[in-house]
Amino acid sequence: MAVCAALADEELSELDKIMTSRHLAPNEMLVSEGDPLHRTYSLTAGMLRLSIALPDGRRQITGFLLPGDYLGLADEDVHSSTAEAIGSVQLCSFSTREMHALMERYPKLKDRLHSFTRSALRQARDNQMILGRLAPVEKLASFLLALSARAAEHKLSANPLSLPMSRTDIADYLGLTIETVSRSFTKLRNTGMIRLPDPQTVELIDMSALEAVAGINVH
């Protein structure tokens, strides 16, 4: 569990005391935009999607959380985005009060969470570039490369890459429609850069071609 990576044994057991375990079924909502921030979470298995919605139903997915990622980094007193399970999800839950107390006692813990926050900020800024300036195929290529790189960091399979989220999720993440996402997958497949054994699995065949298409802006 990645929050604890910087902690000594004594600190770990303290963290363990205030932690409770929780399971989410596929598509179960964990928190909703605007909910008061009572608990924060650390993902141990599965994938979460973070999203913001407009009054008229339009949705923007701001990120996907992988095992080891932390939920609640951006927020001060209310959740700024909705978090839902994509597949089956396992996570640890902490009361923010107790977590804050623990952070005061163990500065390493605080530093670690802040390092997470900085990393999330860098990623959000890269996403701004992707959303604002890339064409659909470029968006998809950079999405696949970034996800593959993160999968590797999180000790998951980086090359036959698993895509547990739906095409709709990918579309709402990249600012496209599902049709355009699907067509972009087809283009990447037809140019031999990827293979699609099934819709939730991608093989990245020609990494350097993908990087060229993506503009190598994948940190």
Add this chain to the structure above:
Amino acid sequence: MAVCAALADEELSELDKIMTSRHLAPNEMLVSEGDPLHRTYSLTAGMLRLSIALPDGRRQITGFLLPGDYLGLADEDVHSSTAEAIGSVQLCSFSTREMHALMERYPKLKDRLHSFTRSALRQARDNQMILGRLAPVEKLASFLLALSARAAEHKLSANPLSLPMSRTDIADYLGLTIETVSRSFTKLRNTGMIRLPDPQTVELIDMSALEAVAGINVH
């Protein structure tokens, strides 16, 4: 100066010791993407633009910094974006080494910077929604409202709102072309929501109409 807002006198004088003042001419570059992170900055007057560039020259502006804002929040060891002065800029500069040392001695300082980082993350995520899901007029409306709100927070004029940045900058921030930005200004003007005494000045006439157009996603 906003970094110091939470500091006692003794702490302030310590901060003052490690601080050096600096001035930037219009369009002068402060740091470039990839530069090693030796110094961080706190803006005291003027406006900075943060941007990321693609190999082919496409550019995404990830944010505008106002007086009181801090530069270097997201970065670990290199700058992840380019920072340039928009008009004439005045800022305070800190060696990251010394700043880190000071943060260890005064936890309040550290907490304050981390609060800045969280706030920047929330803003970056709102930007993702704006970039991914809003139509041009909606983008512009939400940009104007957000800038006006921030101007108010930073004790600047919120309603006859000053736009020191060029149309190109606004376009690169909103993921549009300058022509579309200009046309969107015209639409907002023709529907009576804003007035444009000159290109760098906007009067927000009908706030609630603007909010409706923007989707009220401006926290």
Add this chain to the structure above:
DNA sequence: CGAAACATTGAGCCGCGTCAAAACGTGTGG
């Protein structure tokens, strides 16, 4: 086996980008 959900493919249209020109504002020099 049928139904439902999801993904892919197709056809047509509209909006934004592209290219081009005009208007505006500013500063410089005659």
Add this chain to the structure above:
DNA sequence: CCACACGTTTTGACGCGGCTCAATGTTTCG
């Protein structure tokens, strides 16, 4: 003070790419 030139913004005309609407294909589950 005017004339001119330059940069920026605005407006116009047009084409293309991605969205919309619709149909087909595929997989999963009851």
